[in-house]
Amino acid sequence: MSARIAVMLPKLSSYGGAEGFSLRLATTLAQRGYAVDFICARQEVPAPEGVTPVIVGRPPLTRACKIAWYAYAAERARTRRGYDLSFSMGKTIAQDVLRMSGGPLSVFWRLSQRAWEAGFPRTWKMARRRLAPANALIRQLESTALQNQRVCVTVSHRVRDWLIEAHPELSQRDLRIIYNKPDLSRFSAPTDDERAALREEYGLAPQDVAISFAGTNFALKGLGTLTRALSMLPPHFKLFVAGGRNPGRFGALAESLGVAERIHFLGRVEDMPGLYRASDIFCLPSFYDTCSNAVLEALASGARVISTRDNGSSFFLTEDRILEDSADHEGLAAMLQTAADSPRPDAFVWPEAVKAGLPPYLDLVDELLA
Numbered sequence: 001m002s003a004r005i006a007v008m009l010p011k012l013s014s015y016g017g018a019e020g021f022s023l024r025l026a027t028t029l030a031q032r033g034y035a036v037d038f039i040c041a042r043q044e045v046p047a048p049e050g051v052t053p054v055i056v057g058r059p060p061l062t063r064a065c066k067i068a069w070y071a072y073a074a075e076r077a078r079t080r081r082g083y084d085l086s087f088s089m090g091k092t093i094a095q096d097v098l099r100m101s102g103g104p105l106s107v108f109w110r111l112s113q114r115a116w117e118a119g120f121p122r123t124w125k126m127a128r129r130r131l132a133p134a135n136a137l138i139r140q141l142e143s144t145a146l147q148n149q150r151v152c153v154t155v156s157h158r159v160r161d162w163l164i165e166a167h168p169e170l171s172q173r174d175l176r177i178i179y180n181k182p183d184l185s186r187f188s189a190p191t192d193d194e195r196a197a198l199r200e201e202y203g204l205a206p207q208d209v210a211i212s213f214a215g216t217n218f219a220l221k222g223l224g225t226l227t228r229a230l231s232m233l234p235p236h237f238k239l240f241v242a243g244g245r246n247p248g249r250f251g252a253l254a255e256s257l258g259v260a261e262r263i264h265f266l267g268r269v270e271d272m273p274g275l276y277r278a279s280d281i282f283c284l285p286s287f288y289d290t291c292s293n294a295v296l297e298a299l300a301s302g303a304r305v306i307s308t309r310d311n312g313s314s315f316f317l318t319e320d321r322i323l324e325d326s327a328d329h330e331g332l333a334a335m336l337q338t339a340a341d342s343p344r345p346d347a348f349v350w351p352e353a354v355k356a357g358l359p360p361y362l363d364l365v366d367e368l369l370a
Helices: 017-031 063-081 105-115 120-131 133-147 157-166 168-172 192-201 223-230 249-257 272-278 293-300 312-316 329-340 359-369
Strands: 004-008 035-040 051-055 085-088 097-100 151-154 175-177 209-214 237-242 263-267 281-284 304-308
Touching (some): 035 063, 085 359, 105 120, 105 133, 151 359, 157 175, 223 329
Parallel strands (some): 004 035, 097 151, 151 175, 209 281, 237 263, 281 304
C-alpha cells in the first residue's frame, strides 16, 4: 500500500508562488504513486490526477477568523486521516515538513519598514501592522508551526539566517535549504543581432545604458532607491520598470528629481526574456526578498545584475554587485556606473552543489518515510 501524504495550504490554486509550488509538489508526488490529499480552505483550479482535495471551507468572517479556522480545521483533518507524511507551506499548527518561503514575520517587519519614509508614513505603516489581529495570529502560528515540525525547509541561505535570528532554537533543529529554480530554459543570452533588434524595439540608441527593474510592490523592491540613483547618473542611463502597478508616488518622485523622461513604466510585460536581453543591467534593490526569481532570470539572459544583501538571490551574485544598504542610492549609483563599464557576463550556470527545485523534496520524502 502506497504512503499517504498531505499537502497543506489554504488555497488549491496555480496563482502565487506558494500555491504554484504546492500544486507542482502534489502533482509530482501523485505521479510517483503516493496517495496525495490537498488540505485547503478553497479550491480554485481542478485537482491534478491522483490528488484528492480535502476542502475545510472558509467562514465569511474577518481575515483573522479565516486564518484561525484554517489552522484548526487543517490540523483536525491531518490528525484524523492518519497521514504517513505531511507538508505545510505555513499558517498551520503541526506538520512533518514545514516550508518557510516567506521568512519570519518579525524580520520582515524590521527590514521592510525601511521602504517607507521615516516619520509619519513609516510609523503609521508599522502601527497598522501591529494592531491587525490577523498579524498577531500569524506570528503565533509561525512560532507554533516551527515547534511542531520534523524538518524545516527555507528557500535561501538568507531566509535560513533570518529564521535563526528570529528563532535561535532552530539552530539545533533540522533546517535545510532548497532554492526555488525557475524554468531557466526560457532565458538565454542574446546574440549581438538579437540584442540590437530588441533594443531598437525599446527605442534605445547604441550609447544608451538600459536598466531594467521588475516587481509589483515598487516600495518593497526598492524603486525609490533606484530612481534616486538614476538622478545621479548621466542622461544616457534609462530605466524600464516592469510591473502592473500604477506609478503613483514613484512617478511623482521621478518628476521631482527631473528624470521622468528617462523612466518608462511598462506595466505588465508579457515578454520578460526580451526585456532582460535588451537590458545592460537588471537592478532590484529590494528591502526584503526571500529569493527573487527575476534575479536568476536576468542572469540567465546575459544581463549584469545588481541586488541587495536582503534578497536571498544575492547568493548567486559576486560581492561587487551586492548593495549592503537598500536605501543607499549614492552607493547604488556608483555600482550601476561600474557595472555599465564592465564586460557583459558569461552565461549563468546553476551551481551543481546548490539544491533546488522539486528533486530534493522527493529525496526528503524517501528519507522521512524510510
